[in-house]
Amino acid sequence: MAKTKTLQNKGKVEIDRDILLSIINLATKEINGVESLTNSYLPWYKKVLKPKSEGVSIKFDLNGKINIDVYIKVYIGYSVPDVAYRVQENIKNSLGSMVGLKPGKINVHVYGVVIDKEGAEEN
Numbered sequence: 001m002a003k004t005k006t007l008q009n010k011g012k013v014e015i016d017r018d019i020l021l022s023i024i025n026l027a028t029k030e031i032n033g034v035e036s037l038t039n040s041y042l043p044w045y046k047k048v049l050k051p052k053s054e055g056v057s058i059k060f061d062l063n064g065k066i067n068i069d070v071y072i073k074v075y076i077g078y079s080v081p082d083v084a085y086r087v088q089e090n091i092k093n094s095l096g097s098m099v100g101l102k103p104g105k106i107n108v109h110v111y112g113v114v115i116d117k118e119g120a121e122e123n
Contacts, residue, residue: 015099017058020066024056027094028070031086033078035114038071065104066095073112084108 028034037055057069068091074083088106095101 015101019099020058020095020101021054021056023094023098024058024068024070024091025054027090028056028072028087031083031090033074033083034087035073035075038073038111061104063104066101067105067107068103069107069109071109071111073114074110076113076115080110080113084110 025037028037039055055071057071059067059069061067070087070091072083072087074080087108091106092103095103
């Protein structure tokens with residue numbers, strides 16, 4: 001399902017769902033403290049059927065706004081609320097600047113805290 005945006009009598013632009021997933025994925029991984037996106041919330045059969053989603057769920061509401069759920073793992077030692085807020089803001093700014101979309105809801109779900117392997121080896 002592609003998102004369509006009509007430009008003032010100049011035609012329309014269609015954005016592929018995979019492009020939106022890529023933008024959201026990159027915007028999430030740019031934030032310090034995010035270890036990775038995770039599909040842990042999905043049942044095993046959906047992991048097989050939706051390998052590209054990699055921790056991102058996109059839904060469009062009746063008004064045409066995009067609602068996003070992001071599932072992440074955070075490194076230990078980072079403030080979870082701070083990381084989640086920065087992920088939300090970065091996704092909103094990235095979608096706005098790259099494709100001109102203003103998202104509705106951006107929900108960040110933290111599915112784990114991970115010990116940094118490099119930091120654990122140094123101690």
